[in-house]
Amino acid sequence: MSTLAHPSRRHGAPAPAVDRRHGRARAGDRGGAGIGEEPLPIPLRGRRPAGIALIGVALLGLVTGLGVLRVRTKAKGLELGASIAELTHEHNRLLDEKRRLEAERAYLRHPDHIQRVAIERLHMEPVQPERIQAITVRPRPPEAQVQR
Numbered sequence: 001m002s003t004l005a006h007p008s009r010r011h012g013a014p015a016p017a018v019d020r021r022h023g024r025a026r027a028g029d030r031g032g033a034g035i036g037e038e039p040l041p042i043p044l045r046g047r048r049p050a051g052i053a054l055i056g057v058a059l060l061g062l063v064t065g066l067g068v069l070r071v072r073t074k075a076k077g078l079e080l081g082a083s084i085a086e087l088t089h090e091h092n093r094l095l096d097e098k099r100r101l102e103a104e105r106a107y108l109r110h111p112d113h114i115q116r117v118a119i120e121r122l123h124m125e126p127v128q129p130e131r132i133q134a135i136t137v138r139p140r141p142p143e144a145q146v147q148r
Contacts, residue, residue, distance in 0.1 A: 118124040
């Protein structure tokens with residue numbers, strides 16, 4: 001082995017029991033420690049249980065699903081808010097039009113306006129009291145009545 005393999009290793013010196021770069025014992029030094037040193041713990045090398053990965057994927061899927069659901073409900077809320085704002089605007093416009101039409105109707109039905117239209121457009125004139133005639137309705141004779 002080269003002398004450059006480890007910076008703490010000198011030419012001809014024995015290899016240290018622990019590689020200080022990663023803190024693990026060498027395979028040949030298991031349980032062996034220097035004089036006055038405690039033996040190093042043997043790291044457990046093994047596979048994680050397969051259920052851990054499955055739980056991680058399930059949690060990731062759950063969090064992703066909840067995120068998508070939250071975004072969807074926010075978008076739906078914004079859409080409904082825009083729809084409500086549009087309908088409120090339409091409602092206010094219709095109320096304004098109704099008020100305007102009611103005011104126009106009241107103006108057109110006012111007797112002063114009717115008299116002005118009759119005189120100016122229809123060239124009518126106010127009736128003189130002596131031209132008013134009383135009309136009386138005579139009852140029909142019994143033979144002229146239609147039998148049912």
